[in-house]
Amino acid sequence: MSSQLRRGRAWLGITGLILTIVFAAVAYILSAPLAENTQRFVGQVDPSLWRTIVGVALFFICMMVMSVLFAMMVPKTKEKFSDREMKRDKREIQVAAAAKKARQQQVRKQIAKARREGK
Numbered sequence: 001m002s003s004q005l006r007r008g009r010a011w012l013g014i015t016g017l018i019l020t021i022v023f024a025a026v027a028y029i030l031s032a033p034l035a036e037n038t039q040r041f042v043g044q045v046d047p048s049l050w051r052t053i054v055g056v057a058l059f060f061i062c063m064m065v066m067s068v069l070f071a072m073m074v075p076k077t078k079e080k081f082s083d084r085e086m087k088r089d090k091r092e093i094q095v096a097a098a099a100k101k102a103r104q105q106q107v108r109k110q111i112a113k114a115r116r117e118g119k
Contacts, residue, residue: 019066020063023059023062023063023066024059026058026062027055027056027058027059027062028055030055030058031051031052031054031055031058032051034054034058035047035050035051035054035055038050038054
């Protein structure tokens with residue numbers, strides 16, 4: 001992973017926190033006029049409760065829109081692996097491990113033989 005991409009990802013948490021705070025403030029500010037304009041559609045609901053519902057809904061809508069935009073703009077990984085390549089790599093790793101094990105056994109046999117001969 002490039003160092004520029006890693007540096008950019010370090011700020012994602014802080015950026016997300018700032019956006020969450022901004023969206024909460026926007027939802028709080030816009031919830032009063034929006035609740036007043038839509039109160040007539042839900043006449044039996046308490047106005048303060050309706051303002052809270054509208055504010056929470058507005059906050060979640062802002063978060064969802066930002067999530068979709070972020071998902072579209074985030075850089076994608078360029079490397080793609082096929083099953084065939086992964087199986088070949090796995091086979092190569094297994095062959096290398098078997099060769100290493102065989103070398104270790106051969107060295108152990110040589111050491112044991114040298115000990116028996118008294119060297």
